[in-house]
Amino acid sequence: MIRFHNTLSRKLEDFVPIVAGKAGMYNCGPTVYSSQHIGNYRAYGFTDLLRRFLDLRGFEVTQVMNITDVGHLRDEVHDAGEDKLEAAARKAKVDPQQLAAMYTQEFFDGLDLLRVRRAHHYPRATQHVPQMIEIIQGLLDKGIAYRVGDEVYYDVSRFPGYGALSGNRGDELEAGASERVADEVMAKKRHPRDFALWKSDPHHIQQWDAPWGRGFPGWHIECSAMSRTYLGDTFDIHTGGENNIFPHHECEIAQSEGFTGKRFVNVWLHAAHLNLEGEKMAKSEGNVLYPKDLVAQGESPVAIRWYLQSVHYRQPMNFTREALKGATAGVERLLNFHDSLKHRADKGPEGVAAVKVVESLDEARVRYVAALDEDLNVAEANAVLFDLMRSLNAMDLTRGDAAATLGFLTDVDQVLGILPVAEESLEAEVERKIQEREAARRRKDFKASDRIRDELLAKGIVLMDSPDGVRWRRK
Ligand SMILES: [Zn+2]
Structure with a gap:
């Protein structure tokens, strides 16, 4: 019998899937505004271990990992501060979606490097706004959410289960808001622990129309909407880093259960944090490490x-x-x-x-x-x-x-996932890539053709153009 330590019950529990032989799993994924460091990849390595283990145990797994490309604010606890992705895009002077595409690709490259099996779905927040609006409207209709101008907040007093996952009922938040912008946001809420479902800000780049006003979704609502889209109202396993327990996962439960009236998730699993040489990893301190750098150093x-x-x-x-x-x-x-x-x-x-x-x-x-x-x-x-x-x-x-x-x-x-990849499959992959590159060259897409050559080079495969076609050898 499989047993997991459920964060919700704080106990080891027998794993009983909703449908025998199947397992639906949602993993909180990256906010694609910067490079993912080894601490992040430890959490993805954990979800990969879990996924591969369930596969080995014969479950038909449906794994979903979100890609957050809107709505994740700097001050997660107070719904305040800039949108992380948009702030990074402004700094880099590029469109937010351009930046998101770049870091999403880098994230996938990191997964491939560490042989993390791909999830079945990687939904993007910006592509699921209608599903978020549906839930927010439902919460408004039930009186669990309220409007403040064009914004919508969740009324935590209407959800008695709030705090069950983290043990944190959010009551101490009142004293916490010291920054001016946080104070402004907090003043809009009926209670400090209420949280944003929909924000409005004329300076925000990515905006959508909703029945209550133009704006953009909060971070937590994304995961409620995308997990429901791919896994249904109730599913088996939800994972994340331990820093997601509060407020993110607490708010997900409140939104989903408030909307559907059903249990949201049966098992919550959380990966602990990672320190680097005894110190907390922090980009601001220059103390941060990326997998690709380790590989470049010969690891x-x-x-x-x-x-x-x-x-x-x-x-x-x-x-x-x-x-x-x-x-x-x-x-x-x-x-x-x-x-x-x-x-x-x-x-x-x-x-x-x-x-x-x-x-x-x-x-x-x-x-x-x-x-x-x-x-x-x-x-x-x-x-x-x-x-x-x-x-x-x-x-x-x-x-x-x-x-x-x-x-x-x-x-x-x-x-x-450590044994050498079978020779045959590598050869087949190289041949396929060569065909792709030939096709790109025929349509004069030299950027794509160069990219494929570099991809292969990164795997130790050198392509040689010769009069009778392309040949390859190992570096
Ligand atoms: Zn999430």
């Missing part, structure tokens, strides 16, 4: 992946270069083991798999899954792999033993 993407996932998601993580070195050595041992198995499966002593080997593989499989079943106990799951490797390394494996062990490793790699 291996799969080792970074492994390291970020190796600390239990509910434990705060202290990212250090020293520990990354240790993780790299561990991954290399596994990869070397995998290589030697491949060699043995081919050239080792003849023979079918021994009963003893098959039994230890079966046992390892059971222990591996059981460890992850227990709220994703990844340390124990990894220990199972190293135990198995040690005991098999001490034996003279036959071709059959090696083949059986390779089968086991391929199975667990559905979760690990």
Whole structure:
């Protein structure tokens, strides 16, 4: 039985999906106004571990991760300050959507680099405004929300469950607003803990018409609307960073349950934060690290992946270069083991798999899954792999033993995601990219053709144009 630690109940609970064999999951994703650092990727690594584990356990998963491209204000608690994306776009002197597209692509590149399996949907907030308006209108109709000029606020006094997730009922917010702009916003609210569903600001670049006035949606309403669009009124799992618990997820619950009258989410899972060499990561302090920089410095993407996932998601993580070195050595041992198995499966002593080997593989499989079943106990799951490797390394494996062990490793790699990508699929991918590039060149889109060549180069593939067509080799 799978058990998860539900933030809502603060307990380990058996995971009972709404529909047997299926799992609907919503992950709070990036606000695409800047580069995602390793702390962010730790949270995405956690959702990837969860997704891959549910896949391994045979669930038909529907995974949705939002892309926030409007409405996320600097002062999340007081609904005040500039829209993060628009402030960054003004600074860069580009259109907000241009900036969003750039950072969205960079985000996806980072996911690919760390071999994070793609979600099934990446909805953009700006493309779901009608769905948000529907919920806001519903809340107004029920008297759970109220208008202040062209703006709409949620009346928290109308939702008794507010505070259940975070334990924070928002009562202390009154004293908190010290900045002038926050004071102005707070003065519009009936109660300080009420929060914005719809804001109006003539200077805002991205605006929409709504029945109550022109403006833009608040950040929290995006996730209520997009999760409902793709997963329905009630779904199985919602994840985020622990900093999302309040106010973001508390407000999502209030909006969704206030609107539908049904339970919003069954299981809430939150990833703890990450410090860098013992310090809080802060761009303003110059203390921030991005995965691509680590790779440029010679670190291996799969080792970074492994390291970020190796600390239990509910434990705060202290990212250090020293520990990354240790993780790299561990991954290399596994990869070397995998290589030697491949060699043995081919050239080792003849023979079918021994009963003893098959039994230890079966046992390892059971222990591996059981460890992850227990709220994703990844340390124990990894220990199972190293135990198995040690005991098999001490034996003279036959071709059959090696083949059986390779089968086991391929199975667990559905979760690990560290084994070399199969040669055939890489070749097929390269061939496909070459075709794409040829097509781009035929339509004289040299920008696209250069981009494809650079993409391949980043994967260590060099393209060579020759009279009889394009050939490729490894760098
Ligand atoms: Zn969210």
